[in-house]
Amino acid sequence: MATRLLRRKPLWLIKQQAEDQAPSTLRVYDFVSLLAVGVGGTIGSGIFVLAGTIAHAYAGPATCLSWLGAGLTCLVTALAYAELACRIPSAGSTYSFASHAAGEIFGVYGAFFLTLEYGLAGSAVARSWGDKVAYYASDLEVLGCRNDEQGIETCWINSLGGSGVNPGATLLCILMVSVLLGGVEMGRKALNVLVVFKILLVLFVIIVGALYFDPANISPFIPDPAPDANMVGGSHGIFLGSTIAFFGYIGFDEVACLVMEATDPHRDVPVAIIATIFIITVLYILASFVLVGMVPTASINADEGFGSAFAYVGADWAVHIIMIGQILVVLPAVVLVSFLPQSRLQATVAIDGMLPRIFAHKASNGNFVYGVILSGIFMTLTSTFVPFHNLNDLISGGILLSFILTNICLLFVRVQHRRQPMILIILFVIGTALTGFATVKAWGDTLSYAFGFATLVIFVVLALVICGLDIDDKVETFRVPLVPLIPCVAIQANWFLFAQLSSQGLVQVAVLLGAIAAAYILFALYSTTRGGDHVRLAGSEDEDVPPHSSSATVTGVTEIELT
Numbered sequence: 001m002a003t004r005l006l007r008r009k010p011l012w013l014i015k016q017q018a019e020d021q022a023p024s025t026l027r028v029y030d031f032v033s034l035l036a037v038g039v040g041g042t043i044g045s046g047i048f049v050l051a052g053t054i055a056h057a058y059a060g061p062a063t064c065l066s067w068l069g070a071g072l073t074c075l076v077t078a079l080a081y082a083e084l085a086c087r088i089p090s091a092g093s094t095y096s097f098a099s100h101a102a103g104e105i106f107g108v109y110g111a112f113f114l115t116l117e118y119g120l121a122g123s124a125v126a127r128s129w130g131d132k133v134a135y136y137a138s139d140l141e142v143l144g145c146r147n148d149e150q151g152i153e154t155c156w157i158n159s160l161g162g163s164g165v166n167p168g169a170t171l172l173c174i175l176m177v178s179v180l181l182g183g184v185e186m187g188r189k190a191l192n193v194l195v196v197f198k199i200l201l202v203l204f205v206i207i208v209g210a211l212y213f214d215p216a217n218i219s220p221f222i223p224d225p226a227p228d229a230n231m232v233g234g235s236h237g238i239f240l241g242s243t244i245a246f247f248g249y250i251g252f253d254e255v256a257c258l259v260m261e262a263t264d265p266h267r268d269v270p271v272a273i274i275a276t277i278f279i280i281t282v283l284y285i286l287a288s289f290v291l292v293g294m295v296p297t298a299s300i301n302a303d304e305g306f307g308s309a310f311a312y313v314g315a316d317w318a319v320h321i322i323m324i325g326q327i328l329v330v331l332p333a334v335v336l337v338s339f340l341p342q343s344r345l346q347a348t349v350a351i352d353g354m355l356p357r358i359f360a361h362k363a364s365n366g367n368f369v370y371g372v373i374l375s376g377i378f379m380t381l382t383s384t385f386v387p388f389h390n391l392n393d394l395i396s397g398g399i400l401l402s403f404i405l406t407n408i409c410l411l412f413v414r415v416q417h418r419r420q421p422m423i424l425i426i427l428f429v430i431g432t433a434l435t436g437f438a439t440v441k442a443w444g445d446t447l448s449y450a451f452g453f454a455t456l457v458i459f460v461v462l463a464l465v466i467c468g469l470d471i472d473d474k475v476e477t478f479r480v481p482l483v484p485l486i487p488c489v490a491i492q493a494n495w496f497l498f499a500q501l502s503s504q505g506l507v508q509v510a511v512l513l514g515a516i517a518a519a520y521i522l523f524a525l526y527s528t529t530r531g532g533d534h535v536r537l538a539g540s541e542d543e544d545v546p547p548h549s550s551s552a553t554v555t556g557v558t559e560i561e562l563t
């Protein structure tokens with residue numbers, strides 16, 4: 001069993017399966033389309049909702065620093081995605097990186113984390129679309145929705161009879177799944193158009209908001225710690241704000257999933273991933289800065305920051321543009337892009353025999369039809385019935401873990417799977433997790449803070465020593481600079497954001513990790529007893545080419561014979 005948990009999928013097999021899945025006729029994603037996927041899948045409800053939340057309750061005028069912190073953390077992680085997408089090209093992204101670099105069980109974790117990101121986060125956004133439509137319709141008193149005297153809206157669109165059912169979300173999910181069923185080309189073109197409007201909307205908020213900017217609103221820039229019961233304030237508020245802002249950055253790595261459908265993957269995919277995170281960080285920082293300049297932070301609405309800010313300065317016409325823009329463009333585009341890679345991921349996992357084969361069935365228009373339909377049903381039901389406000393930390397936590405896993409994979413690949421450096425890297429990861437939690441839990445106590453920082457420095461130096469001597473730099477495609485420093489910093493930064501999640505979120509993540517391990521072990525036992533688990537390694541796991549003696553076909557791991 002232990003051998004199975006840690007067996008690694010050879011690179012040649014990943015490459016052959018990926019080629020098989022995406023014949024060159026389906027390579028339609030040029031640089032602009034890849035960028036559209038990155039930007040389109042990332043800018044969503046996050047900036048429009050969370051900028052207000054952070055400004056109101058955590059960082060006040062310094063909200064933009066929270067967005068900067070989360071953006072930098074994602075930027076260092078984006079580099080790892082950029083390199084690994086070229087080295088280990090597959091629609092499976094973290095699933096494939098981890099299956100190759102760390103072992104099968106880690107691949108399974110990667111697949112679950114990605115499903116949180118694509119399926120669950122997408123469903124969450126669909127649900128907030130329903131809420132947004134209901135909120136706007138109640139405000140306008142249209143579509144049978146209204147506000148009562150206390151300003152409480154009643155609307156069938158998001159809460160049929162108060163039961164928490166969200167028919168608005170159902171509608172949007174069905175619509176987006178239908179677009180995806182139309183095929184790769186249709187999905188791509190719909191997205192390109194939506195993304196242009198989306199960027200224009202954020203620019204609109206920034207430019208028009210700047211006209212109402214009053215410097216008095218941003219002084220003092222960093223609020224004192226806990227100035228009142230509603231505000232965390234101080235540097236603590238800024239750092240906590242970064243963990244909240246993280247949700248706004250989820251999605252940039254989806255570009256990595258499309259590497260096999262890109263016209264020039266080695267050039268365009270890394271540039272698109274890095275450009276996405278760069279563009280988004282700049283937009284988020286500017287938008288959140290403008291927001292706090294328009295309104296005194298105490299008057300910013302925690303749920304509808306920009307809408308309330310424009311209403312505050314009397315620009316009601318702008319409120320309508322923002323609401324309509326979010327409803328017609330921003331949120332639908334995110335849902336579309338979130339669902340897009342889910343079927344590709346499932347197909348990759350199915351080819352490895354860990355999901356039914358039906359998920360890998362491809363139609364002539366390039367679609368995994370059954371995969372799109374089945375995951376579409378799952379996501380539609382989830383967004384219709386599951387109240388998401390309790391699950392946001394679970395989603396962010398899972399994705400932070402997948403970012404950590406991706407950085408570990410980069411380090412493992414770069415030390416060429418040599419045992420000793422790998423053990424030291426694992427120690428480093430455990431150490432940085434402890435440092436992250438120690439620093440966060442003892443916030444405000446200078447000694448523990450100094451301790452956290454000192455251990456961080458020691459660990460980075462340690463990592464430099466262990467890996468610095470023999471790093472594989474032979475890659476011809478995009479290479480992360482300053483390895484191992486950059487992935488080490490990324491791991492520490494992601495742990496830091498992770499440690500700041502609510503205790504409820506941390507418990508949910510722990511339960512999820514346990515449940516995945518249990519499910520995987522049961523599956524492994526079942527498939528071994530049924531004899532369906534052929535050994536898939538007929539040569540070195542690191543080899544780039546298939547072993548000569550293998551009679552392997554690449555349609556699925558289970559069809560590969562041990563020679």
Ligand SMILES: NC(=[NH2+])NCCC[C@H](N)C(=O)O
Binds near residue numbers: 047247
């Ligand atoms: N895989 C995804 N694209 N999921 C949705 C991401 C959410 C997005 N970052 C937002 O701010 O709303």
